[in-house]
Amino acid sequence: xxxxxxxxxxxxxxxxxxLLVEGAAEIATxxxxxxxxxxxxxxxxxxxxEGPSAEGGQVIACWEGRVLAIGPRPELEQALEAGGYPLSRxxxxxxxxxxxxxxxxxxxxxxxxxxxxxxxxxxRQRGAGYLEILAAGGGILSTVAATREASVDALEExxxxxxxxxxxxxxxxxxxxxxxxxxxxxELRLLxxxxxxxxAGPIDVLPTWLGAHAVPAEFRSRPEGxxxxxxxxxxxxxxxxxAQGRARFADVxxxxxxxxxxxxxxxxxxxxxxxxxxxxxxxxxAPSGGAELAVEVGALSADHLAAPSTAGIxxxxxxxxSDHPVVATLLPATTWFLMHDDFAPARTFIERGVPVxxxxxxxxxxxPTTSLPFVMTVACLELKxxxxxxxxxxxxxAAHALGRGDEIGSLEPGKVADLVVWRVPTxxxxxxxxxxxxxxxxxxxxxxxxxxxxx
Numbered sequence: 001x002x003x004x005x006x007x008x009x010x011x012x013x014x015x016x017x018x019l020l021v022e023g024a025a026e027i028a029t030x031x032x033x034x035x036x037x038x039x040x041x042x043x044x045x046x047x048x049x050e051g052p053s054a055e056g057g058q059v060i061a062c063w064e065g066r067v068l069a070i071g072p073r074p075e076l077e078q079a080l081e082a083g084g085y086p087l088s089r090x091x092x093x094x095x096x097x098x099x100x101x102x103x104x105x106x107x108x109x110x111x112x113x114x115x116x117x118x119x120x121x122x123x124r125q126r127g128a129g130y131l132e133i134l135a136a137g138g139g140i141l142s143t144v145a146a147t148r149e150a151s152v153d154a155l156e157e158x159x160x161x162x163x164x165x166x167x168x169x170x171x172x173x174x175x176x177x178x179x180x181x182x183x184x185x186x187e188l189r190l191l192x193x194x195x196x197x198x199x200a201g202p203i204d205v206l207p208t209w210l211g212a213h214a215v216p217a218e219f220r221s222r223p224e225g226x227x228x229x230x231x232x233x234x235x236x237x238x239x240x241x242x243a244q245g246r247a248r249f250a251d252v253x254x255x256x257x258x259x260x261x262x263x264x265x266x267x268x269x270x271x272x273x274x275x276x277x278x279x280x281x282x283x284x285x286a287p288s289g290g291a292e293l294a295v296e297v298g299a300l301s302a303d304h305l306a307a308p309s310t311a312g313i314x315x316x317x318x319x320x321x322s323d324h325p326v327v328a329t330l331l332p333a334t335t336w337f338l339m340h341d342d343f344a345p346a347r348t349f350i351e352r353g354v355p356v357x358x359x360x361x362x363x364x365x366x367x368p369t370t371s372l373p374f375v376m377t378v379a380c381l382e383l384k385x386x387x388x389x390x391x392x393x394x395x396x397x398a399a400h401a402l403g404r405g406d407e408i409g410s411l412e413p414g415k416v417a418d419l420v421v422w423r424v425p426t427x428x429x430x431x432x433x434x435x436x437x438x439x440x441x442x443x444x445x446x447x448x449x450x451x452x453x454x455x
């Protein structure tokens with residue numbers, strides 16, 4: 001194969017062998033960068049030329065945690081030996097006729113919290129709305145109360161539990177928001193725990209400060225309580241978060257009844273001055289100006305977008321044609337779990353060239369799921385994405401929504417060797433079997449971190 005090339009980077013130390021992934025029926029590499037428009041349906045498949053176990057089958061070579069090369073077995077093995085990578089230094093992983101994809105990336109989660117909110121399901125069945133429950137002290141505010149009382153050990157144990165669930169569904173990188181503290185001490189605690197969980201691995205955890213998630217109870221009785229809390233975020237929380245150095249991003253819940261576009265702008269601009277990249281909860285319940293604001297402040301992503309205005313869609317489409325596109329990160333499991341009828345206009349976004357990502361929005365009240373394959377299923381059924389578009393949305397586009405598209409999200413020489421071996425022969429079957437247990441093996445940075453016995 002003429003395009004076969006090896007990345008350079010020296011020899012592996014003893015105890016750090018390479019890895020050869022072989023025997024795949026299909027490898028969806030997602031090579032080629034951010035997907036938008038028609039290209040979102042192209043997952044850059046490399047298939048076995050003569051069957052998954054044949055001599056001509058495609059092989060992925062990983063070395064020191066990075067993808068080294070992908071190519072037909074004979075040519076790749078010859079190139080490895082010629083390039084100074086002896087085959088004896090490679091462990092071998094048999095995909096056994098399964099599909100191989102990049103590790104899945106969840107670019108919007110609320111990983112750390114205490115308590116549970118199952119009672120809200122019945123309230124919603126009886127007609128209570130999201131903002132109505134919040135105004136009555138439920139929703140986010142009930143989780144805030146429980147989280148403030150929780151110990152570090154309890155929150156850390158909780159985080160490990162749910163990260164294990166995510167890994168079992170093929171997720172190798174997540175974004176994790178704070179936002180269930182709404183005071184400086186608890187927000188710092190959540191960010192520090194998220195950081196430490198990421199360091200411990202195997203899932204990479206990228207912390208986001210979401211202090212502007214709701215107006216906490218102690219500010220609601222004040223005159224202009226929302227504005228007073230915004231000042232608290234600007235004067236106390238953000239300087240403390242920046243000094244701690246754990247958060248990579250800043251997010252705001254820009255929505256009628258929560259924070260206005262002007263308040264959101266002030267917070268995100270202040271955060272950017274402190275080195276935190278902007279993200280935004282935008283237009284989840286009603287057109288709020290969130291999509292427009294995300295473009296204005298140069299956010300990496302605008303999330304939810306179940307109810308964007310025409311102007312908001314236009315703004316995202318215009319940004320998609322620039323050097324700084326804003327990824328539309330859609331959360332269809334949330335809309336589904338809230339029993340809402342209006343899902344994000346994913347087809348419109350794709351037709352307008354806006355890159356689309358998907359995320360779980362894992363949280364205790366409105367999307368208690370850790371499964372990106374399940375989110376892919378909902379996206380195919382409700383957003384009308386194709387399976388290929390959905391896969392691109394949880395790999396390369398999700399990586400760009402986190403500003404890490406150059407490192408993860410695709411299987412290309414030089415990128416981190418995060419991949420999943422599935423118990424189905426094509427990626428198109430991943431969303432086809434709702435809630436099925438389809439992951440066979442997860443590889444993180446070239447190391448097998450989860451492996452199930454063959455069915």
